[in-house]
Amino acid sequence: MTSTADKLRFEPTALPAALDTLRAEVRAFLKDALVGVPEVKRSHSWEAYDAEFSAKLGAKGWLGMTLPKQYGGHGRTALERYVVVEECLVAGAPTAFHWVADRQSGPLVVRYGTEEQKKEIVPAITAGKACFAIGMSEPNSGSDLASLRTRAERTATGWKVNGTKIWTSNAHRANYMIALFRTDPDPTKKHAGLSQFLIDLSKTKGITPRPIQNLAGGRNFNEVAFVDAELPPDALLGTEGQGWRQVTEELAFERSGPERYLSCFYLLRKLIDAVKETAAPATLARLGSQVAWAATLRTMSLSIAAKLNAGQDPALEASVVKDLGCQFEQALPGLAQELCELEPTLEGHGSDYQQVLGALVQVAPSFSLRGGTPEILRGIIAKGMGVR
Amino acid sequence: MNETQQMLEDTVNRLFGDRLGWDQLTAIEEQGFPTALWAETVEQGIPKVLADEQTGGMGLGWADAYPVLRACGRHAVPLPVVEASIAEWLARQAGATLPDGVPGLLTRTIATDTVSASALKLDNARTPWGRTADFLVGVAGQGDGAELIIASSKGLSVATEENIGRDPRDNLSGNAALIARHALPLAPDCVHWLGALARSAQIAGAGAAALDLALKYGAERSQFGKPLSGFQAIQHYLADLAGVVASVDAIAMAACTGLDQRGMAPLGRNARFEIAAAKCRASEAVEKLTRLSHQVHGAIGFTYEYGLHFLTRRLWAWRAEFGGAGEWGEYLGRIAADVGGDGIWPVITA
Numbered sequence A: 001m002t003s004t005a006d007k008l009r010f011e012p013t014a015l016p017a018a019l020d021t022l023r024a025e026v027r028a029f030l031k032d033a034l035v036g037v038p039e040v041k042r043s044h045s046w047e048a049y050d051a052e053f054s055a056k057l058g059a060k061g062w063l064g065m066t067l068p069k070q071y072g073g074h075g076r077t078a079l080e081r082y083v084v085v086e087e088c089l090v091a092g093a094p095t096a097f098h099w100v101a102d103r104q105s106g107p108l109v110v111r112y113g114t115e116e117q118k119k120e121i122v123p124a125i126t127a128g129k130a131c132f133a134i135g136m137s138e139p140n141s142g143s144d145l146a147s148l149r150t151r152a153e154r155t156a157t158g159w160k161v162n163g164t165k166i167w168t169s170n171a172h173r174a175n176y177m178i179a180l181f182r183t184d185p186d187p188t189k190k191h192a193g194l195s196q197f198l199i200d201l202s203k204t205k206g207i208t209p210r211p212i213q214n215l216a217g218g219r220n221f222n223e224v225a226f227v228d229a230e231l232p233p234d235a236l237l238g239t240e241g242q243g244w245r246q247v248t249e250e251l252a253f254e255r256s257g258p259e260r261y262l263s264c265f266y267l268l269r270k271l272i273d274a275v276k277e278t279a280a281p282a283t284l285a286r287l288g289s290q291v292a293w294a295a296t297l298r299t300m301s302l303s304i305a306a307k308l309n310a311g312q313d314p315a316l317e318a319s320v321v322k323d324l325g326c327q328f329e330q331a332l333p334g335l336a337q338e339l340c341e342l343e344p345t346l347e348g349h350g351s352d353y354q355q356v357l358g359a360l361v362q363v364a365p366s367f368s369l370r371g372g373t374p375e376i377l378r379g380i381i382a383k384g385m386g387v388r
Numbered sequence B: 001m002n003e004t005q006q007m008l009e010d011t012v013n014r015l016f017g018d019r020l021g022w023d024q025l026t027a028i029e030e031q032g033f034p035t036a037l038w039a040e041t042v043e044q045g046i047p048k049v050l051a052d053e054q055t056g057g058m059g060l061g062w063a064d065a066y067p068v069l070r071a072c073g074r075h076a077v078p079l080p081v082v083e084a085s086i087a088e089w090l091a092r093q094a095g096a097t098l099p100d101g102v103p104g105l106l107t108r109t110i111a112t113d114t115v116s117a118s119a120l121k122l123d124n125a126r127t128p129w130g131r132t133a134d135f136l137v138g139v140a141g142q143g144d145g146a147e148l149i150i151a152s153s154k155g156l157s158v159a160t161e162e163n164i165g166r167d168p169r170d171n172l173s174g175n176a177a178l179i180a181r182h183a184l185p186l187a188p189d190c191v192h193w194l195g196a197l198a199r200s201a202q203i204a205g206a207g208a209a210a211l212d213l214a215l216k217y218g219a220e221r222s223q224f225g226k227p228l229s230g231f232q233a234i235q236h237y238l239a240d241l242a243g244v245v246a247s248v249d250a251i252a253m254a255a256c257t258g259l260d261q262r263g264m265a266p267l268g269r270n271a272r273f274e275i276a277a278a279k280c281r282a283s284e285a286v287e288k289l290t291r292l293s294h295q296v297h298g299a300i301g302f303t304y305e306y307g308l309h310f311l312t313r314r315l316w317a318w319r320a321e322f323g324g325a326g327e328w329g330e331y332l333g334r335i336a337a338d339v340g341g342d343g344i345w346p347v348i349t350a
Ligand SMILES: Cc1cc2nc3c(=O)[nH]c(=O)nc-3n(C[C@H](O)[C@H](O)[C@H](O)COP(=O)(O)OP(=O)(O)OC[C@H]3O[C@@H](n4cnc5c(N)ncnc54)[C@H](O)[C@@H]3O)c2cc1C
Pocket: A133, A134, A135, A136, A137, A138, A141, A142, A143, A144, A166, A167, A168, A169, A170, A221, A366, A369, A370, A371, A372, A373, A374, A375, A376, B232
């Protein structure tokens, strides 16, 4: 009498009461720290780049929280970090500078880096002084990532890299990149020919990022050319040929966080304020439905955090929350326009509400691209349910 | 799941799994109340999981009882198990003991002026399984004061009705002799809220079972030389279904836990928020749950012979019962409007 649906349960999780104090501290800090930050910038939340803000957050002890103390991390729990991350997202804090480092690169360096790399990089991440880029996608390898071709060859002095990465967020201003390259060109070894590399961008020649303007005019992602880029031997991260497995682990961090449903939360807050005085019952019902979604996704997301904290691997659950979360956040800009009947505007024009709306309407298509598309996630979910 | 939940889940799945195949569900729709199955259900203590131990119940909270509520959806249980559970829990809050037999839960708040010293005057009072009820349970009150009313079901006129799940939803009229009345430390509208919570859990269960059927059928049925679930479009329907089922399950469980921990007092941050969110999401989800599970099945799912409809017809009925997405969305929208944009996240995380 088992049910396949039982493979996907999200048990309710209560955060330890001690975290209430942490949450209150973070809220109070953000309230002060974000005074004067323009509304549009806040609405971009984890895509807004602000090195100064990241350093402030680091000084509070809220970056690299889960990284081990012996290397300069804070040795705190994944749930403590979760509280900081969700409060930053909801407040619309500009977190892009440290986002990738804190979320996935830090844990990766701790797991696979050399002693030297850990001693150098962990304290920098913890201080909010290290910005990381993720070099996975290539012009001809998006969803089919394992088909990538950028080649790293062993040389007498280390590695030589040739090829092109694309959509690499912040590559033009990052300190480090963790990239996936092909180390074995044997065509029969599609996945097994891949390895991960840790690149100190300030010390490496032959890497040229070219910012690509996005449809809204922003310049966050890049095309990155590697022309005979020379890397030292210890740039190899983890084991040669194990890149695919390591990247899968990395994607679990990348897909499981609360940013997968909270990217537009700032807009929901603004929408509530815009309609609260005058809303008719039917409008309230539609607003309330979004609140119900947010509460549901919070429950699910927190349940994943608890599983991660307990050392389990909630990859299937994370795919589900990313898929559902994306539906929720992608629908919000349209709803926010409809319920207020205001035109979205460009930055610097119209009311704050219109500008926030204008910003999020334009970036919403990226929610279902970055970090894996729904089409790919649903394939993963179907597989997890035993369908494929 | 904890041990209690696992034990209960196994018990109810075994009982209802064995007794409620499509043939049996068909027979019950033709012949009416399955007296023997109800007796067995009572014998195993299932309608009394939320009842006080002093009165022969298990004394569980809603989170621990959740597997029973969900199983009532999963197996399309054509018995008033959920209604009895609510009645028993109310009796426990009031320190009352219910008579033996099948309870008839009065789903609408009873107006105080219809209760006299000896009788309760009913005028088309909607009562699931009213025709079979041995006694009635309801909540009367106005403002903050509430009373639990236990009354006789004898001598009433019964206008029989069924919802589209073909479960009895009868309308009772006449003077019901009072058996007992007890002060109840809850709001007068509590049956509506508890009903919404229970229906959310049932929707999660029926959704899970519809997903199971779709998964099984998708693997068995071949077209174009391969199983349906070999086609990406079908795989994506199944994945979408799985996600929606899991989301309803998650918020319904959270609402049960919330109710155990903070109750439903009318003021302050209490479980009403999660209950409203659960029923709003559950009712909204029904559209996708029913549409996609039917789509995967093709025409066979549209027949009476194939039993997907035992689930999907109940899903459509439960979507509306105890308030739909409009009502509960409006409740949540009002909370949002009251606390404002800065206040909504603290409510969600409280
Ligand atoms: C804002 C933004 C930031 C990004 N940042 C980074 C970054 O920092 N580093 C990085 O490496 N990458 C980054 N990406 C790239 C992102 O990971 C890719 O966009 C994504 O993996 C999809 O690849 P693609 O764009 O090449 O689309 P394609 O793979 O070409 O897909 C196009 C469409 O076809 C669908 N499709 C593809 N294959 C299948 C299939 N088998 N079945 C069904 N449908 C399919 C896709 O789901 C999609 O809808 C970023 C993207 C965006 C938008």
